[in-house]
Amino acid sequence: MEAFIDVRYQHSLRIKDVDQDQAAYLRDFRHKVNQKAYVLKQKAFHQLDYANSEEVLQSLKPVVSGETTANSSSPNGRTAAAACITDAYCMPWRPNGSVSGNPDANASWIKGIYLGERTLQCTETTYQDDCDYVFRFNYSKVYRAINWRARGVLFLLGENFASKLQDINPDKIDCGVYVQDLMLGKDRVTYLIGNPQRAAELLELGLVESIDTVWCYTGTWGTEKWFNYGSYRPDYDNWGRSNPSTGWHPCVCTLGGKTVR
Numbered sequence: 346m347e348a349f350i351d352v353r354y355q356h357s358l359r360i361k362d363v364d365q366d367q368a369a370y371l372r373d374f375r376h377k378v379n380q381k382a383y384v385l386k387q388k389a390f391h392q393l394d395y396a397n398s399e400e401v402l403q404s405l406k407p408v409v410s411g412e413t414t415a416n417s418s419s420p421n422g423r424t425a426a427a428a429c430i431t432d433a434y435c436m437p438w439r440p441n442g443s444v445s446g447n448p449d450a451n452a453s454w455i456k457g458i459y460l461g462e463r464t465l466q467c468t469e470t471t472y473q474d475d476c477d478y479v480f481r482f483n484y485s486k487v488y489r490a491i492n493w494r495a496r497g498v499l500f501l502l503g504e505n506f507a508s509k510l511q512d513i514n515p516d517k518i519d520c521g522v523y524v525q526d527l528m529l530g531k532d533r534v535t536y537l538i539g540n541p542q543r544a545a546e547l548l549e550l551g552l553v554e555s556i557d558t559v560w561c562y563t564g565t566w567g568t569e570k571w572f573n574y575g576s577y578r579p580d581y582d583n584w585g586r587s588n589p590s591t592g593w594h595p596c597v598c599t600l601g602g603k604t605v606r
Contacts, residue, residue: 346389350375363539371539378536381405390536395504402532406475429467435476438463440507444527444550447492448500452551457482459545460526465507477531478541482550486514486521487575487600489555493527495538495547502537503529520598520605525550554603561596561606572596575603 354372357363363371382390382401390398460481465473482490490510495502506527514521529544538544554575562569562585571581585593596604 346379346391347376350379357539362543367540371535375536377405378402378532391499391501393501395501398501398533399530402530402536405532429471430474431471433464433466433472434474435462435464437466437472438479438509438526438528439466440509440526440528442508442510443505444490444493444508444525445505446494446500446503447551448494448496450492450494450551452491452553453488454494454549454551455482455484456549457525457527457545459541462531463528465528475531477528478534478544480527480529480541480545480548482525482527484523484525484550484552485600486512486523487554487556487603487605488523488552490523490525490550491553492551494549494551495544496549498537498547502533520600554601556603556605561594561604563596563604566590572604575605577604 350372353375354368357368357371358365378401379390381404382388382393382398385401385404386393386397390401393401457480460479462476463479464476467473484490490508493506506529508528509526511524511526512521513524527548527550529548531541534541534544538547556575560571560573562571564570566585568583569585571578571584573581594606596606598605
């Protein structure tokens with residue numbers, strides 16, 4: 346692995362994917378992480394599982410004297426070595442869930458954008474003791490996110506992302522949009538990928554269809570057409586002639602070939 350890191354450095358210089366200073370920084374950082382893995386775990390960094398690799402990365406972080414408190418259940422997947430401090434290192438960010446990684450999931454994959462560095466907010470007044478990277482994905486509420494992946498990158502990149510799901514149209518009066526933000530460890534991205542801009546090119550969010558309305562109709566009640574989970578059901582045409590309309594909703598948008606409320 347030590348030799349491979351040097352070869353990767355030479356390759357970066359040759360293809361000019363980063364400048365010389367950044368290539369040297371990545372080379373030195375990767376050596377530092379890999380050598381620490383041998384000291385602590387007697388294995389190369391890429392041979393470790395997620396928990397052991399996180400222990401290695403956390404061991405390289407300085408301890409903030411007099412301000413740290415144990416935080417073993419941090420939603421970004423940190424181990425007991427994690428700590429929270431009273432001053433945010435960068436913009437505070439609080440998740441409301443998580444998304445698991447699965448590069449082989451049967452899903453429709455979308456790309457996102459790099460949003461910037463964020464400090465995970467542990468409580469109302471304490472924050473994670475460093476900054477991590479946050480990536481944003483937008484998608485229609487016809488879908489739900491089930492997994493993430495990073496194309497061509499070791500799955501050591503992470504077991505799950507801390508996430509924040511925001512409903513841009515909470516009343517669901519049309520198809521609407523979800524905004525899904527995902528956080529990934531800064532040092533982990535640096536070691537495995539190099540920088541967050543490159544990570545944004547490789548990271549993908551897996552979506553599956555998830556239409557929340559079973560039935561909706563188009564047209565005038567009594568001569569309407571019916572849709573079930575977005576698919577047209579001609580056998581129910583004009584069903585309203587013999588049924589009261591209370592509780593049934595009109596369809597209001599069509600997306601991806603599905604007509605939904």
